[in-house]
Amino acid sequence: MALLEVxxxxxAFRGLRAVQSVSFDVAEGAIxxxxxxxxxxxxxxxxxxxxxxxxxxxxxxxGGRAITGLHPHLVCRAGVxxxxxxxxxxxxxxxxxxxxxxxxxxxxxxxxxxxxxxxxLELLHLQxxxxxxxxxxxxxxxxxxxxxRAMATRPRLLLLDEVMAGLRPTEVDEMVxxxxxxxxxxGLTILLIExxxxxxxxxxxxxVVLHHGEKICEGAxxxxxxxPAVLExxxxxxxx
Amino acid sequence: xxxxxxANVVIAGLLTGLxxxxxxxxxxxxxxxxxxxxxxxxxMMTIAMYAAVILFGAFGxxxxxxxxxxxxxxxxxxxxxxxxxxxxxxTRPEHSQFMLLVAVALIMVNALLMIFGPDARSVQVxxxxxxxxxxPILIDKARLxxxxxxxxxxxxxxxxxxxxxxxxxxxxxxxxxLGAQVxxxxxxxxxxxxxxxxxxxxxxxxxxxxxxxxxxPVLGPAYTLLAFVIVIVGGLGSMPGALLGGVLIGVxxxxxxxxxxxxxxxxxxxALLILVLLFRPQGLLGKRT
Amino acid sequence: xSPERRAAILLTLLxxxxxxxxxxxxxxxxxxxxxxxxxxxxxxxxxxxxxxxxQLSLGHSLYVGLGAYAAAGLFFHYGIGPWAGVWLAIAAxxxxxxxxxxxxxxxxxxxxxxxxxxxxxxxxxxxxFDHIQWLGGxxxxxxxxxxxxxxxxxxxxxxPRMFYYVMLALTTGAFALCAWLLRSRAxxxxxxxxxxxxxxxxxxxxxxxxxMLAVVISxxxxxxxxxxxxxYYNNLFPEQIFHISRSIEIILGPIIxxxxxxxxxxxxxxxxxxxxxxxxxxxxxxxxxxxxxKQVFYGLCLLVVVMFLPHGIWPTIxxxxxxxxx
Numbered sequence: 003m004a005l006l007e008v009x010x011x012x013x014a015f016r017g018l019r020a021v022q023s024v025s026f027d028v029a030e031g032a033i034x035x036x037x038x039x040x041x042x043x044x045x046x047x048x049x050x051x052x053x054x055x056x057x058x059x060x061x062x063x064x065g066g067r068a069i070t071g072l073h074p075h076l077v078c079r080a081g082v083x084x085x086x087x088x089x090x091x092x093x094x095x096x097x098x099x100x101x102x103x104x105x106x107x108x109x110x111x112x113x114x115x116x117x118x119x120x121x122x123l124e125l126l127h128l129q130x131x132x133x134x135x136x137x138x139x140x141x142x143x144x145x146x147x148x149x150x151r152a153m154a155t156r157p158r159l160l161l162l163d164e165v166m167a168g169l170r171p172t173e174v175d176e177m178v179x180x181x182x183x184x185x186x187x188x189g190l191t192i193l194l195i196e197x198x199x200x201x202x203x204x205x206x207x208x209x210v211v212l213h214h215g216e217k218i219c220e221g222a223x224x225x226x227x228x229x230p231a232v233l234e235x236x237x238x239x240x241x242x
Numbered sequence: 243x244x245x246x247x248x249a250n251v252v253i254a255g256l257l258t259g260l261x262x263x264x265x266x267x268x269x270x271x272x273x274x275x276x277x278x279x280x281x282x283x284x285x286m287m288t289i290a291m292y293a294a295v296i297l298f299g300a301f302g303x304x305x306x307x308x309x310x311x312x313x314x315x316x317x318x319x320x321x322x323x324x325x326x327x328x329x330x331x332x333t334r335p336e337h338s339q340f341m342l343l344v345a346v347a348l349i350m351v352n353a354l355l356m357i358f359g360p361d362a363r364s365v366q367v368x369x370x371x372x373x374x375x376x377x378p379i380l381i382d383k384a385r386l387x388x389x390x391x392x393x394x395x396x397x398x399x400x401x402x403x404x405x406x407x408x409x410x411x412x413x414x415x416x417x418x419x420l421g422a423q424v425x426x427x428x429x430x431x432x433x434x435x436x437x438x439x440x441x442x443x444x445x446x447x448x449x450x451x452x453x454x455x456x457x458x459p460v461l462g463p464a465y466t467l468l469a470f471v472i473v474i475v476g477g478l479g480s481m482p483g484a485l486l487g488g489v490l491i492g493v494x495x496x497x498x499x500x501x502x503x504x505x506x507x508x509x510x511x512x513a514l515l516i517l518v519l520l521f522r523p524q525g526l527l528g529k530r531t
Numbered sequence: 532x533s534p535e536r537r538a539a540i541l542l543t544l545l546x547x548x549x550x551x552x553x554x555x556x557x558x559x560x561x562x563x564x565x566x567x568x569x570x571x572x573x574x575x576x577x578x579x580x581x582x583x584x585x586q587l588s589l590g591h592s593l594y595v596g597l598g599a600y601a602a603a604g605l606f607f608h609y610g611i612g613p614w615a616g617v618w619l620a621i622a623a624x625x626x627x628x629x630x631x632x633x634x635x636x637x638x639x640x641x642x643x644x645x646x647x648x649x650x651x652x653x654x655x656x657x658x659x660f661d662h663i664q665w666l667g668g669x670x671x672x673x674x675x676x677x678x679x680x681x682x683x684x685x686x687x688x689x690x691p692r693m694f695y696y697v698m699l700a701l702t703t704g705a706f707a708l709c710a711w712l713l714r715s716r717a718x719x720x721x722x723x724x725x726x727x728x729x730x731x732x733x734x735x736x737x738x739x740x741x742x743m744l745a746v747v748i749s750x751x752x753x754x755x756x757x758x759x760x761x762x763y764y765n766n767l768f769p770e771q772i773f774h775i776s777r778s779i780e781i782i783l784g785p786i787i788x789x790x791x792x793x794x795x796x797x798x799x800x801x802x803x804x805x806x807x808x809x810x811x812x813x814x815x816x817x818x819x820x821x822x823x824x825k826q827v828f829y830g831l832c833l834l835v836v837v838m839f840l841p842h843g844i845w846p847t848i849x850x851x852x853x854x855x856x857x
Binding site: 052073074075078079083084086090091092093094095099102103104106107110112115151152155 | 714715716719720722723726727729730731732733734735736737738791
């Protein structure tokens with residue numbers, strides 16, 4: 003059962019075609035990855051799904067319901083949580099309060115939201131920092147905060163934009179472990195944009211490859227990394 | 243309401259508008275490059291007017307000549323202001339810098355009040371009473387000279403930015419702050435230079451304005467708002483836009499003063515500001531960012 | 532002792548001192564205190580929009596003026612007392628705020644442009660009211676001053692002591708309201724919008740609706756201070772009440788005290804008013820009476836705070852008093 007259905011999505015910016023007729027599905031409860039060289043259109047795809055831009059053509063559906071072109075906050079309320087490639091914490095608010103903002107999407111009462119926020123912070127190993135100002139966090143911590151905040155909105159689909167960038171291999175493994183656990187325990191569907199192949203291979207059940215705005219390959223990770231087109235444009239022969 | 247009367251009013255408005263335009267040009271240059279909203283712009287204009295009054299009173303120096311020392315002094319002042327007060331806080335959020343200049347404006351207006359008192363001051367030169375007659379049109383000599391100086395200064399400014407090396411460097415800064423730094427331009431110094439140049443414009447405009455109106459300390463905020471209306475209507479970052487906006491505002495204020503209650507004429511400017519902010523924020527000649 | 536406990540105790544002490552003030556101090560101190568409370572209250576109202584939601588309004592004098600004229604007009608022409616008049620005042624300000632907010636937020640105007648928009652509306656209204664003869668025009672609107680010995684709360688005619696307590700009640704109410712708002716969903720959402728509007732949207736926040744709410748609440752609260760102003764000073768002039776220097780006076784307290792904090796606007800108003808009055812008194816002693824000194828002082832304070840204490844003076848003091856966790 004596909005939770006996310008992207009059909010024929012195209013988006014151009016003043017003549018530059020960022021995304022061209024991209025279609026793919028993400029099954030419910032699955033973890034999928036979107037890879038490709040820089041400028042391939044991955045973040046633009048995310049932005050279309052998340053409602054930041056309306057696509058020029060094509061549709062996006064979540065759980066059978068069309069969400070194409072909805073405002074970002076409505077997309078979130080429909081069940082999509084997202085992180086940003088360049089993290090956007092609320093710097094003058096505490097770590098806990100940052101996540102509470104997210105949790106308020108699902109909980110009407112502040113007390114419930116705070117409880118939920120604490121729970122999510124524990125999942126991402128940020129509970130000790132909950133009283134600190136977000137501005138005081140290191141970059142890896144800010145990335146975890148971004149994920150926690152998005153997760154607190156109780157999404158059905160979580161869009162992760164390069165959350166592993168800049169992390170050490172041990173930190174990558176830790177994050178992979180967290181996502182695996184969450185996916186297993188709650189069935190949260192995850193779509194991630196990643197360059198860190200270590201994480202892609204460990205997490206993704208399905209990989210979509212974009213190049214110059216078009217989908218050039220799709221399949222299980224083992225197949226995709228052996229695909230000649232993918233090797234040529236992105237991975238290189240030594241990637242394996 | 244004869245056509246002659248309207249023509250006279252329009253021409254007077256046009257000439258005054260050119261002086262407004264020069265004032266706004268200074269603001270446009272500062273905002274276009276340094277991206278600082280100079281809330282003290284009108285106050286600086288007022289100080290220039292007082293400077294002209296003092297120079298005239300003490301030395302009998304005609305404002306047309308006083309522009310030179312006043313502009314030089316203002317260049318230095320603007321340079322110092324940017325270097326000492328604004329450059330160190332460039333990384334702060336936008337509204338911080340704005341509040342900084344609100345504070346400066348507040349200090350300036352009230353310092354003027356403390357020094358000069360609330361009464362109006364003016365200069366009295368002979369040619370303020372003369373006018374040229376072209377058919378039925380009567381053009382005030384003082385207004386014509388003031389407008390002429392405004393145009394000459396604007397032309398000099400255009401030439402500076404188009405032709406000189408420093409001017410081009412400043413334009414590069416405005417276009418691409420990071421890129422300018424990457425190619426080795428000393429951005430902070432260029433910002434200070436720009437603020438200095440913008441201030442010098444205001445200085446000239448002020449010296450010209452005193453030929454047309456009397457000065458009181460409370461003119462400051464009014465001119466600041468006027469400068470903003472002109473720059474936003476004409477287009478932020480567009481130098482011809484500032485002049486065009488100035489002329490438009492000058493003429494429309496003059497006409498509004500004629501056709502509706504004179505004291506309500508600035509309402510028109512504010513209504514125009516609101517409309518432009520809402521429907522065409524890049525102004526008439528500005529570039530959409 | 533936990534920070535909350537400490538804060539509660541200090542607040543109670545302060546509250547008691549303020550209630551007892553009229554018995555301890557003379558009429559001059561009382562009038563200064565009333566002025567402090569006026570600016571504290573209005574600053575609190577402005578703080579909701581800027582400190583909480585991050586929308587810079589430099590035209591708040593619009594709401595003070597509209598509120599004042601609405602209530603004063605009703606009283607002057609129809610004898611309708613302020614307790615009824617305040618509702619018209621609030622309605623007028625809510626409408627004005629809604630218009631400004633809607634226009635600004637629908638058209639994506641923010642930051643400094645939004646500030647300019649608020650200034651333009653205030654100035655437009657100032658000049659407009661100069662031409663409304665029904666409300667006195669530039670000559671001003673005067674309410675009969677009846678210095679009664681008794682308190683006429685219904686018509687707000689009475690002793691300075693009465694006005695002091697009215698303002699104290701308003702300020703306390705505003706403090707409580709802001710405290711409640713800050714801890715509510717609105718508070719969290721407003722701060723999120725202030726910190727990063729794009730991220731806030733991605734978390735399901737309808738930023739347009741919440742920004743409008745901040746503007747409207749702020750306007751409504753400020754309307755009440757306008758009503759107080761009208762009945763306390765008994766005369767209204769468009770040139771004064773809508774003037775941009777009034778708008779700037781309103782924001783000085785919150786900025787110097789601490790933007791976005793609960794106690795900042797109150798502390799800022801107190802510090803500024805007391806120091807400014809002190810300076811005026813000193814100069815009077817020296818035989819000097821120079822107009823503009825107070826404002827230069829305000830400008831210098833603002834300059835120093837913006838440059839060196841961007842969070843205002845309250846956060847540092849609060850930390851010293853042990854009222855915060857960090």
